[in-house]
Amino acid sequence: MSDVRVQNFTISLDGFGTGAGQAADAPFGHAGERLHEWMYATRFWHEMGGARGGSLGADHAFAAMHSAGIGAEIMGAGKFGPPGWQDDPGYKGAWGPNPPFHTPVFVLTHRPRPPIEMQGGTTFHFLDASPAEALKTARQAAGGQDIRLGGGPSVVRDFLTEGLVDHMHVVQVPLLLGRGVRLWDGLESLEEAYDIEAVSTPSGVTHLTFTAKRR
Numbered sequence: 263m264s265d266v267r268v269q270n271f272t273i274s275l276d277g278f279g280t281g282a283g284q285a286a287d288a289p290f291g292h293a294g295e296r297l298h299e300w301m302y303a304t305r306f307w308h309e310m311g312g313a314r315g316g317s318l319g320a321d322h323a324f325a326a327m328h329s330a331g332i333g334a335e336i337m338g339a340g341k342f343g344p345p346g347w348q349d350d351p352g353y354k355g356a357w358g359p360n361p362p363f364h365t366p367v368f369v370l371t372h373r374p375r376p377p378i379e380m381q382g383g384t385t386f387h388f389l390d391a392s393p394a395e396a397l398k399t400a401r402q403a404a405g406g407q408d409i410r411l412g413g414g415p416s417v418v419r420d421f422l423t424e425g426l427v428d429h430m431h432v433v434q435v436p437l438l439l440g441r442g443v444r445l446w447d448g449l450e451s452l453e454e455a456y457d458i459e460a461v462s463t464p465s466g467v468t469h470l471t472f473t474a475k476r477r
Contacts, residue, residue, distance in 0.1 A: 264401055265408045265428035268418055269328045271445070272297045272433040278442040279415035286344045289356060293439055300435060300467045301325050310362060320463045324431060333407025334400040335363050338417035339371040340443075342386070348373045355386060366403040368396055370417060393421045415443045422449055430456075430472040 273279050281293030290297060301307050305316030306325040347353045348371065355361060360381040367386050374388040389396050400409045411421055421427050456472040
């Protein structure tokens with residue numbers, strides 16, 4: 263059976279995966295782009311944008327695992343768009359006409375709408391479903407490949423709570439946000455269910471990988 267994976271999910275030292283005050287011009291709230299500066303410096307990110315350059319090394323190697331073997335993505339309403347996007351029937355996501363997913367994407371929302379087909383193989387589907395129900399639907403669309411759980415923090419936390427995540431890559435950056443949405447709330451003793459490894463890199467970030475022990 264295909265795995266459920268979290269890739270390149272970045273948090274602050276105090277565990278926030280997004281800052282407070284999310285808006286159309288601030289998708290990560292008051293955190294701005296600071297959470298993801300480690301990734302923007304990698305060759306992986308440069309190549310995604312069609313540019314040359316960027317660093318190699320461990321940060322690049324971890325970042326480049328983002329898309330390998332992925333057949334579908336599940337994301338929350340907060341990742342798809344800023345607060346209030348459900349009131350705009352023409353809203354098609356924050357990534358322009360050719361989003362970077364290139365697979366079916368299942369957006370969890372209490373206000374579903376018809377699917378939106380984009381360029382490059384991405385189709386957004388909107389589900390009002392539990393984590394287990396959404397995963398069943400995504401697996402049917404993934405053609406035997408893995409499912410990427412894209413976030414935000416609340417969605418990742420919900421899937422972890424139900425024991426549905428097989429592999430998780432979390433990047434902890436040396437930054438204190440103080441407010442926003444935390445990843446770890448309510449996940450006491452998570453380490454009992456996962457083998458955890460840590461790799462620190464010269465950029466100052468720590469890559470934490472969680473592999474489910476039930477495997």
